[in-house]
Amino acid sequence: LKQKYLSAIADAGDEAALEDIRVQAVGKKGEVSLKMRELGKMTPEERQVAGPALNALKDELNSALAAKKTALADAALDERLRTEWLDVTLPGRGRGQGTIHPVSQVSEEIAAIFANLGFAVAEGPQIETDWYNFDSLNIPPHHPARQEFDTFYMHRDEADERPPHVLRTHTSPVQTRAMEKQGAPIRVIAPGRVYRSDYDQTHTPMFHQVEGLAIDRDISMANLKWVLEEFFAAFFEIDGIKTRFRASHFPFTEPSAEVDIQCSWVDGQLKIGEGDDWMEVLGSGMVHPKVLQAAGVNPDEWQGFAFGMGIDRLAMLKYGIPDLRAFFDSDLRWLRHYGFAS
Ligand code: PHE
Numbered sequence: 001l002k003q004k005y006l007s008a009i010a011d012a013g014d015e016a017a018l019e020d021i022r023v024q025a026v027g028k029k030g031e032v033s034l035k036m037r038e039l040g041k042m043t044p045e046e047r048q049v050a051g052p053a054l055n056a057l058k059d060e061l062n063s064a065l066a067a068k069k070t071a072l073a074d075a076a077l078d079e080r081l082r083t084e085w086l087d088v089t090l091p092g093r094g095r096g097q098g099t100i101h102p103v104s105q106v107s108e109e110i111a112a113i114f115a116n117l118g119f120a121v122a123e124g125p126q127i128e129t130d131w132y133n134f135d136s137l138n139i140p141p142h143h144p145a146r147q148e149f150d151t152f153y154m155h156r157d158e159a160d161e162r163p164p165h166v167l168r169t170h171t172s173p174v175q176t177r178a179m180e181k182q183g184a185p186i187r188v189i190a191p192g193r194v195y196r197s198d199y200d201q202t203h204t205p206m207f208h209q210v211e212g213l214a215i216d217r218d219i220s221m222a223n224l225k226w227v228l229e230e231f232f233a234a235f236f237e238i239d240g241i242k243t244r245f246r247a248s249h250f251p252f253t254e255p256s257a258e259v260d261i262q263c264s265w266v267d268g269q270l271k272i273g274e275g276d277d278w279m280e281v282l283g284s285g286m287v288h289p290k291v292l293q294a295a296g297v298n299p300d301e302w303q304g305f306a307f308g309m310g311i312d313r314l315a316m317l318k319y320g321i322p323d324l325r326a327f328f329d330s331d332l333r334w335l336r337h338y339g340f341a342s
Contacts, residue, residue, distance in 0.1 A: 106315040122188040124174035132173035136294040137252040150197040167195035171211035179295035208311035215304030224305035238273035253285025282309035
């Protein structure tokens with residue numbers, strides 16, 4: 001018995017095989033244990049001989065099992081050390097650093113320039129009532145301008161009595177909100193997201209505008225022109241950049257003008273601030289008396305200008321980016337290419 005198990009233990013190839021042997025030999029129903037149970041049937045004389053012999057056998061097998069178990073564990077560890085290794089000299093993978101999105105960056109640049117010109121920052125909600133987005137801006141229901149905006153309407157069932165809401169189609173409703181809150185005189189810009197159902201190389205359904213509003217006792221178009229020229233010179237870092245005011249129409253300004261900046265195309269490349277082409281960059285005008293009235297400002301006492309321009313559009317022009325949609329793809333290769341990520 002002893003020889004049988006000692007050689008089995010010596011031959012065991014792994015811990016599972018060793019455990020089988022332990023169960024067969026000294027487990028509860030193992031061969032040695034069964035023999036020990038037979039001690040009860042023996043005469044005292046027989047038991048005196050067989051008892052210590054069986055105990056010695058059990059001890060010897062247990063210590064052989066323990067020794068073999070340690071040996072197998074050592075061998076397994078050696079094997080792992082030999083096969084599993086780590087090259088600590090490999091360079092790390094790096095985690096990259098987050099950076100400011102180009103639209104946020106340009107938005108901050110714009111706010112900083114207008115801060116120098118005395119404009120504070122105002123805000124309004126992106127989900128807006130149709131009153132602020134349209135009616136307060138002299139666009140009554142059924143006015144054709146409502147169609148032109150490709151508005152996203154919030155779905156409501158017929159029983160809903162809350163006023164209709166839209167995703168704001170421009171930042172102009174912040175004119176009304178800012179004047180309601182602060183009255184006149186006022187000088188604010190309102191940067192933020194706006195929405196229109198439109199999608200191609202130069203249009204995304206969500207984009208960014210910055211609104212400007214200056215109301216005081218004797219503000220004129222001349223002040224508007226000066227402020228915008230100061231702004232473009234600082235933003236594009238071009239002294240004396242030329243602007244062109246073209247007569248236009250918006251329901252919320254009278255008179256209205258669209259403003260172009262001087263540019264040229266050289267070998268298909270756009271250059272801002274030189275040459276004799278023009279690039280449209282914004283809409284503007286003198287705030288319509290009805291807009292002042294809707295916001296609780298007396299049009300007999302106050303007047304001023306407003307303008308609205310696309311932030312993404314300005315970023316495209318400043319950094320020479322051809323496709324607007326790329327701004328919202330979060331493609332790291334694109335961000336790196338334009339120097340917005342490292
Ligand atoms: N809200 C106009 C637009 O989105 C721009 C604008 C703003 C025009 C303020 C005049 C005055 O097209």
